[in-house]
Amino acid sequence: MNDNSQNVSGDVRIGVYVCHCGSNIASMVDVEEVARWAGEALPGVVASRDNNFMCSSLGQEMIEKDIKELGLNRVVVAACSPHLHEATFRNACQRAGLNPFLFDMVSIREQVSWVNTDRAVATEKAKALISGGVHRVAYNQPLEPIIVDINPNVMVVGGGIAGIQAALEIADGGSHVYLVEREPSIGGHMAQLDKTFPTLDCSACILTPKMFTAGNHRNITLLTWSEVEKVDGFIGNFTVKIRKKARKVDTDLCTGCGLCEEKCPKKVVDEVFEAGLGYRKAIYRPFPQAVPKFPVIDTENCTFFQKGTCKACQKFCPTGAINFDQQDEILTVNVGNIILATGYDLFDSRRISQYGYGRLANVFSSLEFERLSNAAGPTGGKVVLRDGVTTPQSVAIIHCVGSRDTNYNKYCSSICCMQSLKFAHVVKERTGAQVYDFYIDIRTPAKAYDEFYQHVLEENVLFVRGKVAEVTDAARLPGEEGKLIVQVEDTLAGKQRRIPVDMVILSAGLEPRADSKEVAKKFGISCSYEGWFIERHPKLDPVATMTDGIFIAGACQGPKDIPAAVAQGAAAAARVMGLVGQGQISLEPVRAYVNEAQCSGCRICNNMCPFNAITFHEDRAVSEINPALCQGCGTCVSACPAGAIRASHFSDQQVMAQIEGILMIDLKQRELVNG
Amino acid sequence: MSGNGHGKPKFAMYWAAGCGGCEIAVLNIHEGILDLDANFEVVFWPVAMDAKYKDVEAMEDGEITLCLFNGSIRNDENAEMAHLLRRKSKVLVAFGSCACEGCIPGLANLYSKRSLVETAFSTLTTDNPGGVLPQTTYAAPEGELHIPTLYETVRTLDQVVKVDYYMPGCPPESPQIMSVLGLVIQALKGEAQLPPAGSVIGAGNSTVCDECPRPRNEKTLTVFRRMATFQPNVQECLLEQGILCSGLATRSGCKALCPSANMPCIGCYGPAPEVVDQGARMMSAIASVIGSNDPKEIDKIMDGIVDPAGTFYRFGLPHSLLHHARTDG
């Protein structure tokens, strides 16, 4: 590599290359005149040429030849958009031994020839832009990409179906995975479900084999009843602090026999797994097929921890695995990439007080109904009213509860229509009750979804198009006594209706987890206004985030069904394995950096960075930018009141010079015109 | 200032369009003035001794070793003296904010020369029934009289002549003046080296924020307050309390005198090193941390900045990118 790139201060020797692009540029811009003029009028230009197609190998070789023979230390190409060929010409420079960042590209096609009709005007505009580029490139600095190693270990946060899928694929691919789950068992919401649409597979039947494999995989370290406390570092090099909460059970000794659970005298309403519909014990496993099989003690409800007595579990445990003194453990783990698959929370239907959830006994939320209809649930799968005994004769299923609603959540929760149809089918099948579905639209987009809807239609489920105004027990008309009345405007019939039913099921919407904003901040990613994790690009990059090395999968990115969650889990795993396979990653060096000598520690910049790249050092009273986290937007550069933050590319000097270069030409023109 | 320093390097100090505070600041070095007298021959210092312009004109080019030029260039007399002293001085220092950035006289650049003159000569308390305005020439019976012409705008010293060093401050703090004089004296003896020409001397390399004793936190501004109606807490950052303190955009060197006295920094030490436009930097920093994303709400919060031109360009308008406001007439 020859030495041209070192000659950056002092003598700039600029080569200017003006492309004809066939007739695309040449038909509207006098390219030969522009090239000639650039060589004469612009400072520092030692070579100025035009060429039919600069991006061709001939065009590129021309640049490389000039760099070597004329000792060029800056290159400007005036052609198409930098989005097309900036990389092409940067590579050409690099091949000739010139640092690729000593190159600037000026667009005179999309910006000039294709948008003008007057050749003289277009040529002048091209000159102004090229002048800007030439003045600017003199201040470009050579930059080296930042190379970081990728630690092959991976962390998956969230043990629902998306997280499990991602973990299995990565583990099968040979990398080690830390699967962190805050509940005592993996499985997520899918473990609560009875049947899954449209195939009506038993949810547990398809989920538990995957859970079991994940729990026993030699490449997966399962950390349940654990939460991430702190994340430091950057792609390839994350250091994660995890709090492994005390189960109060020694997992080396526990055999999972379940005797402790059986003998525990304390019953607690299970708000999580049973959705408040059933009970568990103070020492418990969330469900029989829990992975891992070890129970945990809920110390807030345990008689021993609250009053100091009982200890039944310890008395009866055959292996002496109960350890009341067990403490939380803090683990520090190093990983190269992290996948967040933290799932969703159900919309709290109590917020819509007119639907009576929480007040009227026989109004059920969707998750409650899943538990009701689940054979392993509190009623053994019998669809009965809140009294646990009575079979309903009529059931109303309300779609869009808390979704598509300007008062609550504007978005569609994606799965509720299919879920509602599934409920309708289950109720029909198990009770023969009259079923009403109250809907706004029926959304059945995926494979076999609409066929399922057609099938349910044939089952004599009645569909009423209208947003339910109210669910009430205040009877007004005959036949309403003792019933729940659904008041709705039937928009297709064009009239108000009051429909008395025994049971109401609310298809509540999906919401981001209550703590999603804190979690996002912890991992250095962003949330949308509602709280969904933000993907790098909504169409073309749904599993990556703006933070390199942190990926998202499943419902935490937005409401979706199980196939989509699995697909995203697999997609995130593939992205991670791609990085692990490369072993190293090269980060673009367009960055900001703090000149510490000039930093006064005023901290104006501290809340300018959505990527948490800026940290403040109390001891030295200065702010610092982590180059691996910095994305190069430059917002902090323009915020700094002391000018202490510099941009490695798009610097103040470069932009100011570009402004001068552009206007220098125009002013001259104006002087000529005005005489 | 005896004028009896045959062989000693020559010293001059001149006061153009300024308030005289810089001169006082020099005298404020107390007994340090004796070092000045011991090491220099003071040949021209209108406020302190009786020398005439023709004395300066009679000198050789470069005869004055050190000239401290304070005050901005308001009229052609100031410009003429700037050129004269430039020729006759080896080292010309733009001394004080007026010479460096324009300072308070620079605020005249918010108005047209005509409106300034008309206002000055027609206030309520001015007895000028004939509406007479000053003329720059007058034919008196004894001959033609000339008075200096006001320029359209106030300029800084370096917008008129080449400047060797800049000493910022309104005024430059006396300990800084003492240390600079000390450095020059040492340099003359060959014991020290002066920094490269064009440097700022007698000041720090960071901002006033660095010297301020108050603690600094992340900032989110939702209200702006004025000193007239608010008593700031001495333990908290003034800006965080909504007071427009320019400390973060102002060069250090004064030891944060004003914030230490519970007053906001007003920016008299000029921009931080290598900053082109102090007002723009201040504007960008303050705006960046306004606690709202809604334009209407932002505007409402910014209603608390009652005089943006005065706040951001109090000292540096002539040296700023725009140099002046647009005025008609």
Next chain:
Amino acid sequence: MADNGFEPVIVGFTCNWCSYRAADSAGMARIKYAPNVRLIRLMCSGRLDPQFVLKALAEGADGVLISGCHPGDCHYVEQNYKTIRRYELLKKTLDALGIEEGRVKLVWASAAEGAILADQIDQMVAKIKSLGPLNWKARPARAPTGKGGQP
């Protein structure tokens, strides 16, 4: 404000991800718009320093166009909100310095909105034609060299 042949010169700042691509998209669709704007590409509208606007006006531009991603769509998440804040304060200050409203304008354009950006440019050129040239000419001669505060 008769049309006396005054052709304004406007410097425009675009962001790499949205508004610059909008300009490209206008080019690809062969949309014709007023040639008076010279666009400078920044990575983000958050990089827009008020100094750039002042420099452009001081160096002879008749107007400055600032453009970026729509609020909420910023490629760097939320940086265009900082652009809004700076723009509002800059407008207030420019007003105090006697520069007419309409000379400095902030517009949003996503990558697909080439036609919208072209229209915004046409509108701005028409507006500045009606305002007339800025001619920020009353600048004193500068000293030829010198650092330390010298623009």
